[in-house]
Amino acid sequence: MSYDLIGDIHGHSAQLMELLGELGYSKVDGVYRHPDRRVIFLGDFIDRGPDQRGVLETVRPMIDSGAALSVMGNHEFNAIAYYTLDPDDHNRHLRVHFEKNRKQHEVFLEAFEGKSDYGETIEWFRTLPLWLEVEGLRVVHACWDDEHMQFLKETHPCVNAYLDDDLLVAASRKGSKEYEAVETLLKGMEVALPNGRSFPDKDGNPRHNVRVRWFDGEAATYQEAFLGPETARSHIPEDTIGADHIIQYSHDAPPVFVGHYWLDSEPALLASNVACLDYSVAAKSGGRLVAYRWDGEQQLDNGKFVFVEKGPD
Numbered sequence: 001m002s003y004d005l006i007g008d009i010h011g012h013s014a015q016l017m018e019l020l021g022e023l024g025y026s027k028v029d030g031v032y033r034h035p036d037r038r039v040i041f042l043g044d045f046i047d048r049g050p051d052q053r054g055v056l057e058t059v060r061p062m063i064d065s066g067a068a069l070s071v072m073g074n075h076e077f078n079a080i081a082y083y084t085l086d087p088d089d090h091n092r093h094l095r096v097h098f099e100k101n102r103k104q105h106e107v108f109l110e111a112f113e114g115k116s117d118y119g120e121t122i123e124w125f126r127t128l129p130l131w132l133e134v135e136g137l138r139v140v141h142a143c144w145d146d147e148h149m150q151f152l153k154e155t156h157p158c159v160n161a162y163l164d165d166d167l168l169v170a171a172s173r174k175g176s177k178e179y180e181a182v183e184t185l186l187k188g189m190e191v192a193l194p195n196g197r198s199f200p201d202k203d204g205n206p207r208h209n210v211r212v213r214w215f216d217g218e219a220a221t222y223q224e225a226f227l228g229p230e231t232a233r234s235h236i237p238e239d240t241i242g243a244d245h246i247i248q249y250s251h252d253a254p255p256v257f258v259g260h261y262w263l264d265s266e267p268a269l270l271a272s273n274v275a276c277l278d279y280s281v282a283a284k285s286g287g288r289l290v291a292y293r294w295d296g297e298q299q300l301d302n303g304k305f306v307f308v309e310k311g312p313d
Contacts, residue, residue, distance in 0.1 A: 001135055002037045002295045004306075007277030008073065008259040009041070009059075011049025011107060015281055015289040016058060018308045023291060031061045037293075038066075040132065042259035043073025043141045043186075047104060048282040052111040060124065072128035072163070073141045073259065074186040079108060080163065081172050083122045087165070094172040100205070126168075129160035130185050137294060138256040142188035143214050145247055148181035188260060189214040189245045193222065199235035202262060202283070210236060211261060215249040215274050229264040229280065249274070255300050257292065267305040275300055279307065286312045 004023050009016050025032040025039070032039075039062060045055050062068035081095035082105055095101055102109070112118045131140040131149060138144055152159045155178070156167045170178035190209040193199075198206040212225040219225035223236040225245060249256070251272060259278040267290050269275050280287030290307040292300070 002293070003040050003134075003137065004034070004037055004291050004293055005040045005042065005139065005257045005275075005277060006291045007042050007279065007289065008044035008281065009049070009055050009289065010044055010047055010075070010282035011052045011055055012281050012289060012310060013049075013051035013054030013058065015308050015310050016055060019289050019291055019306070020058075022306055022308060023293070031065045031067050032058060033062075033067045039068035040134075040137075040139055040257075041068060041070035042139060042257060042277055043071050043128065044075045044259055044278070045073070046079060046108045047075045048107060050107075052108050056121065069132060069134070069139075070128055071132055071139050071141055072125065072130055072186065075105075076125040076128060077163075077171075077182065077186055079105065080122055080125050080168060083119070084168065086172075087169060094169065104203075126163040127161075128163075130163075130182065131160065133254070136254050136296065136298065138254050140256065140258060141186045142211075142258055142260040143184050143247070144249060144256045144258075145181075145184050145214075148184050151177060152181050186260075188212070188227065188258075189247070191222070191225070191241065191245050194237060194239050197237060199232060201232075202229070212241075212245040213270065214245060214247045215271055217243070217246050227261050227270075227276075229262050231264060252298075255294070255298060257294075267307055268302050269300050272299050281310050284313045286310055 020032050025034045045059055046052055063070050078095055084094045086092050086094050170176050171182040173179055188211045191212050192209050198208045201207045211227045213219055213227045221238045222241045223238045225241050226233055226236045255273040258276050261276050261278050262280045263276055264280050267279055275292055277290045279290045281289040287310055288307040293304045
């Protein structure tokens with residue numbers, strides 16, 4: 001089977017329609033299909049963009065019919081936790097309704113909160129697996145970590161069939177092993193900047209931690225290890241970084257695809273078997289919705305990226 005992997009969409013239905021057309025998908029009986037290929041989505045369908053419902057009305061039939069697969073993104077996990085009451089305190093939710101959290105989620109809430117299908121949509125998010133491994137191919141939203149995955153499989157055997165209450169609650173408790181595991185898989189490896197330093201994130205909030213190239217054993221400084229938009233790199237110090245952020249991901253391991261990192265350069269491989277497909281389609285300054293056409297190769301090819309542009313908002 002050949003797959004087309006598609007990065008973070010974030011409510012940008014027009015770009016999704018354009019990209020599916022570029023990839024040769026057409027609507028048959030209400031579902032976008034290809035005669036010879038399937039899509040794998042990398043999660044983060046929601047938040048930020050102008051057409052939350054339009055995206056889900058496209059991707060859900062594809063996934064439910066088998067025309068596509070998908071993993072969960074951190075925005076779907078956050079939406080589930082934002083909706084779900086804390087079983088230990090029914091006056092609050094698992095993701096607390098702070099102003100910052102609501103602002104990050106407000107476009108989705110405007111489309112769904114108070115509507116009859118809000119709860120059912122959240123329930124559907126819970127069916128998205130945290131990672132996939134199919135036919136020599138690996139997919140996770142941010143970071144492939146065998147140790148965390150093995151822990152989740154041993155302690156929560158249904159982890160990739162349904163996000164049950166036990167795992168959801170445990171993964172929402174800072175300090176738990178489940179919290180650390182899910183945070184790593186869906187948000188990546190983060191390292192604290194030295195000497196209390198910070199830099200502004202895409203929303204203007206100060207960040208004291210940086211997302212790092214978890215697969216890269218050669219990065220020697222914080223700036224070299226940084227994984228994110230090039231426009232932020234100059235804010236990252238050039239101090240020497242330790243090796244704590246490294247996960248042993250061998251060059252002969254199966255190719256792995258991630259989203260999440262808001263890259264803003266030309267689409268290109270991160271390593272011969274690592275590709276990120278999030279190229280900031282939700283950025284106010286403009287970005288790209290990116291796909292990779294995979295046909296079984298174990299060494300990935302820079303010539304197989306396909307993308308559509310989104311201009312400034």
